[in-house]
Amino acid sequence: MAKNYEIDNVDLKILTELMKDAKVPYTEIAKKVYVSGGTVHVRMKKLEEMGVVTGTTLSMDxxxxxxxxxxxxxxxxxxxxxxxxxxxxxxxxxxxxxxxxxxxxxxxxxxxxxxxxxxxxxxxxxxxxxxxxxxxxxxxxxxxxxxxxxxxxxx
Missing domain, CATH: 3.30.70.920 (Lrp/AsnC effector binding domain/regulation of amino acid metabolism (RAM) domain)
Incomplete structure (x- = not known):
């Protein structure tokens, strides 16, 4: 990944959807953000490599x-x-x-x-x-x- 990768609105929309429910499949997120499932997958991989996304967690009571x-x-x-x-x-x-x-x-x-x-x-x-x-x-x-x-x- 290029070191100068910049987060754009598509990345922010993907993150916003995942913050609502991290279990949602990438294909569902893709429909809401109007990109392909592959794009969501690639964007998430880049966000993980950048350290923006550090994992997923389970919210518990x-x-x-x-x-x-x-x-x-x-x-x-x-x-x-x-x-x-x-x-x-x-x-x-x-x-x-x-x-x-x-x-x-x-x-x-x-x-x-x-x-x-x-x-x-x-x-x-x-x-x-x-x-x-x-x-x-x-x-x-x-x-x-x-x-x-x-x-x-x-x-």
Whole structure:
């Protein structure tokens, strides 16, 4: 692929359709965007090579699987230079689903899912707070997620 490939309106329309439902076959997207299925396939391959599309994900309601507590944790590190080592250890904790390097009060901000508050306490005490390099954490329990969406692309 040419390094100077530029994203155009066709690419944006394809992405917009996939953001609505990533399971839609390329042939259906092609009909909506008025191109061939092959064009959609080639465009998606280029978008993947560029790193614009990094994969597909499954959207789930964890509460229906018994994970009723969603939390965000602000993590204070002993030293900023420990960031990479701490992240590698956090990645090994199954309940951790998102990790962000942030500005502001916290060095790291993470999202975790737990079955209940006892499970949360165990994850905090036995896993996260035992990671070498973490000075302390601040926990925020989510009471409800009111919005989870992609940004709207300018098409």
């Amino acid at each position: 964890y509460s229906k699987l018994g994970y009723d507590v969603t939390c965000f944790l602000g993590i204070f590190l002993l030293k900023s230079s420990l960031y990479e080592a701490v992240v590698e250890k956090l990645k090994k904790i199954p309940e951790v689903v998102k990790i962000h390097y942030t500005t502001g009060n916290y060095n790291i901000f993470i999202k975790i899912h737990c079955r209940d508050t006892k499970h949360l306490k165990d994850v905090l005490h036995d896993k996260i707070q035992k990671v070498e390099g973490i000075e302390r954490t601040e926990t925020f329990i989510s009471l409800e997620e009111s919005l989870n969406r992609h940004i709207q692309l300018d098409v």
